[in-house]
Amino acid sequence: MFTPLEGRSVIVTGGSYGIGKGIARVFARAGANVLLAARDETRLAEAAHDIGAEGKGRVATVAANVAHVAGCRRIAEAAVAEFGGIDVLCANAGIYPKTSLADLTEDEVDEVFAVNVKGTMFMLQACLPALEAGGHGRVVLTSSITGPITGDPGWSHYGASKAAQLGFLRTAAIELAPRRITVNAVLPGNIATEGLADLGDDYRKGMEAAIPQRRLGEVADIGYAALFLATDEAGYITGQTIVVDGGQVLPESTAALEGL
Numbered sequence: 001m002f003t004p005l006e007g008r009s010v011i012v013t014g015g016s017y018g019i020g021k022g023i024a025r026v027f028a029r030a031g032a033n034v035l036l037a038a039r040d041e042t043r044l045a046e047a048a049h050d051i052g053a054e055g056k057g058r059v060a061t062v063a064a065n066v067a068h069v070a071g072c073r074r075i076a077e078a079a080v081a082e083f084g085g086i087d088v089l090c091a092n093a094g095i096y097p098k099t100s101l102a103d104l105t106e107d108e109v110d111e112v113f114a115v116n117v118k119g120t121m122f123m124l125q126a127c128l129p130a131l132e133a134g135g136h137g138r139v140v141l142t143s144s145i146t147g148p149i150t151g152d153p154g155w156s157h158y159g160a161s162k163a164a165q166l167g168f169l170r171t172a173a174i175e176l177a178p179r180r181i182t183v184n185a186v187l188p189g190n191i192a193t194e195g196l197a198d199l200g201d202d203y204r205k206g207m208e209a210a211i212p213q214r215r216l217g218e219v220a221d222i223g224y225a226a227l228f229l230a231t232d233e234a235g236y237i238t239g240q241t242i243v244v245d246g247g248q249v250l251p252e253s254t255a256a257l258e259g260l
């Protein structure tokens with residue numbers, strides 16, 4: 001039903017584990033050539049081996065830090081060198097250290113904004129010429145329900161960064177529309193990843209209790225939403241968001257979940 005993505009060139013930042021690896025696996029299964037970008041070379045190599053073993057497309061890696069413009073440019077250049085262009089950018093790399101507002105430091109805020117916001121903006125900027133040259137550029141940001149829709153104590157800086165991504169997205173979508181590039185975002189709820197596991201069992205159990213489906217999401221759930229937004233058939237959708245959260249943002253009160 002959808003035009004196959006076989007042979008398309010896809011960048012996934014934060015592709016070595018967590019949601020990014022899930023997104024990369026979904027695109028590789030769809031036959032796309034996928035470039036995984038992250039900082040740790042060993043984990044990148046493991047992910048490439050894992051995904052490459054079952055995907056139909058080629059898998060390549062580049063070690064780079066999206067917090068720096070030079071890192072973003074290195075990632076875009078690697079995709080062009082490996083696959084001859086860029087059709088899809090999944091700007092997914094992000095960090096979510098927990099610190100209460102009273103304890104926040106300038107360095108912590110700078111780091112979260114450097115990775116989550118600057119990393120998104122300059123990744124897209126670095127990919128622009130190649131995305132435009134392909135004639136059907138697709139950009140899918142990984143934002144979050146935290147910030148754009150919900151709040152969570154300890155994550156005020158993170159929530160601000162995830163909302164900032166959407167402010168960026170709306171103007172980028174307008175600016176890039178004449179270049180036939182769409183810019184959309186997936187807003188995950190709580191997805192089972194390495195980063196989330198670091199928050200501990202109590203966090204996981206609390207979230208499971210707050211989700212109508214009573215389970216965390218899987219990384220592939222985000223991958224499928226990103227894959228749809230990357231299709232030719234989604235070409236008239238731009239500047240939009242898809243919430244993938246098992247219904248987490250829906251309850252008006254805890255009473256709405258009682259007896260489920």
Ligand code: NAP
Binds near residue numbers: 065066190
């Ligand atoms: P994760 O398990 O911690 O994985 C993070 C990935 O990003 C890794 O590949 C990591 O590799 C890479 N990364 C981190 N900092 C980077 C940097 N400066 N430059 C390049 N790569 C970097 O995180 P996750 O849970 O999958 O989250 C991924 C995205 O989804 C984030 O944007 C996050 O805000 C969003 N999200 C997650 C959830 C959730 O429930 N998990 C919910 C809502 C939104 P290296 O450390 O080797 O660089």
